[in-house]
Amino acid sequence: MLAVNSIIQEALELTSMVGDGEAADGTLAASTLGLLNRVIARLNNDNYFSSTQDYTDVGAGGKIYFKQLEEGETFESSDGSACVNMEPPESIAGVSRKLGIRWLQLLPSNPRDQMAMTSWSLPTTYSYGFKFEKAPSGKDRMVGEVLLNGNAHALIRVFMNHRLPKYSITDNMAISPLYHDAILYSLAVAICEKYKLKDYQPEMERQKDAALSVIDVNTLNNRALNSGLVNQESYMDSYFNGLGGNGLSL
Structure with missing residues (x-):
């Protein structure tokens, strides 16, 4: 489980938007939450959570x-x-x-x-x-x-x-820790882009790419299961189809 407020706090500290241990104020936290949900939507569209x-x-x-x-x-x-x-x-x-x-x-x-x-x-x-x-x-x-x-x-x-939903600040993400760095550094990049943090952005981009590469490697075998042999027919299919026109309900 990954806490949304923890991810937001960590990303803000990485980009020095807040000091270490300094809590983000309500406005900054809400703005960063919006960035986080856009980041998750982008990762959803790129199928980074499609191993499930x-x-x-x-x-x-x-x-x-x-x-x-x-x-x-x-x-x-x-x-x-x-x-x-x-x-x-x-x-x-x-x-x-x-x-x-x-x-x-x-x-x-x-x-x-x-x-x-x-x-x-x-x-x-x-x-x-x-x-x-x-x-x-x-x-x-x-x-x-x-x-x-x-x-x-x-x-x-x-x-x-499988797709991650839109989160609120008090939610927990029910996902593997494998995705922690991908979400964290993707959010950090979004913060850099919004607030024009040119000094931090290259390193955040590098860390994001490394984290996404880890996901690609770890989920490669599972992703292959998204497509496989189609229409594997059996000699019993005609029999099952004929039972009431619907097949057996087992």
Whole structure:
């Protein structure tokens, strides 16, 4: 566990924005917290935390939506689609369908090609995109949409690269100490850029690059697992698919 306020204090001391042991005032701490969340967003986008994958299981046919529902809001479906109540991920690592006692990987596709496929069946392909809609409060919100080429109901597992959330000053980061230096020195570089600390920036950049290289080396084998053999078919697949049109639910 890495404490957010500890990372902020350490980065400010490294860049001499505060003296050793001197606590940052509220304004400086809040400003640095904003820099920290931007740094984390950048590391998320660069997939530095993708050695861990999250997933969610949902029973659906045709479409799966990712959107943050407002208080008291419910999702109503008349076409077999389903909704996952969360902010839409920027990307998904893969989609699988429950088939007997295993998960069959679906093939990535695009909506145009999927529209030309038969939809009265179990899905074999998926695509992912975004759209905007009005929430009940009238605010605009982004919605992630997983489009499946089959409308038959199935248990679907959507894989997403693990991402760090937006933090507050009193939060703890539930991540390995391996990421401490990467976050710390990335934040120090952001502080140097904001406050024009030219004397400190080269060393902070060097330390940041070294820390990110350590992550690359340590997670190389795990990152390779993000893609592998797809659609490993079994001679039993036709049998499982035929059981009620959905396969066994084990």
